[in-house]
Amino acid sequence: MIPDRFATQRLSVSDWRPEIADQRLRRTLEVDLTKVLTPAVLKPLPPSMQLEGQLEGVTAWIDARHAESDVLLVRQQQDNQLIGLMILARSPDAMDSLTIHIGYLFAESAWGFGYATELLNGFVAACSFDQTLRLVAGVEHDNPASARVLQKTGFMLLPEQSSESTEMYFRDIV
Numbered sequence: 761m762i763p764d765r766f767a768t769q770r771l772s773v774s775d776w777r778p779e780i781a782d783q784r785l786r787r788t789l790e791v792d793l794t795k796v797l798t799p800a801v802l803k804p805l806p807p808s809m810q811l812e813g814q815l816e817g818v819t820a821w822i823d824a825r826h827a828e829s830d831v832l833l834v835r836q837q838q839d840n841q842l843i844g845l846m847i848l849a850r851s852p853d854a855m856d857s858l859t860i861h862i863g864y865l866f867a868e869s870a871w872g873f874g875y876a877t878e879l880l881n882g883f884v885a886a887c888s889f890d891q892t893l894r895l896v897a898g899v900e901h902d903n904p905a906s907a908r909v910l911q912k913t914g915f916m917l918l919p920e921q922s923s924e925s926t927e928m929y930f931r932d933i934v
Contacts, residue, residue, distance in 0.1 A: 916931065
């Protein structure tokens with residue numbers, strides 16, 4: 761089962777569906793995301809995931825992500841501040857396995873504190889399946905810090921799916 765809620769030593773992670781379904785909570789989330797989804801944070805993402813405008817753009821961005829994937833909110837346990845997102849896009853890979861394309865992004869203020877490593881390790885620990893789960897993640901060549909995070913958390917390079925601009929990594933959970 762893919763977890764919709766888990767915690768690590770410093771992070772509280774939960775599905776965003778309850779918050780985007782409640783208009784008051786959604787409005788607060790939209791404001792919080794304007795602080796997280798800065799141009800520097802979104803730069804490595806594909807054009808379809810870029811923001812058009814501020815608050816209005818965040819509203820459309822939430823709707824687009826909700827339509828195509830599962831999204832988990834990443835908050836600091838100490839103050840419940842939103843510091844990032846984990847994006848999970850499911851796709852059947854084979855009869856006996858499930859493939860999830862995994863992505864994460866953190867507010868610039870959270871960079872360099874080991875949150876991404878903690879998030880991925882916590883996610884893997886919270887997963888439970890009766891079949892093989894393959895996690896796949898792509899990293900642009902100019903983002904070596906993210907590639908190191910994937911390597912530290914047990915992901916291996918998929919050279920046959922990598923390109924000149926993007927390295928693809930995978931990790932199987934059995």
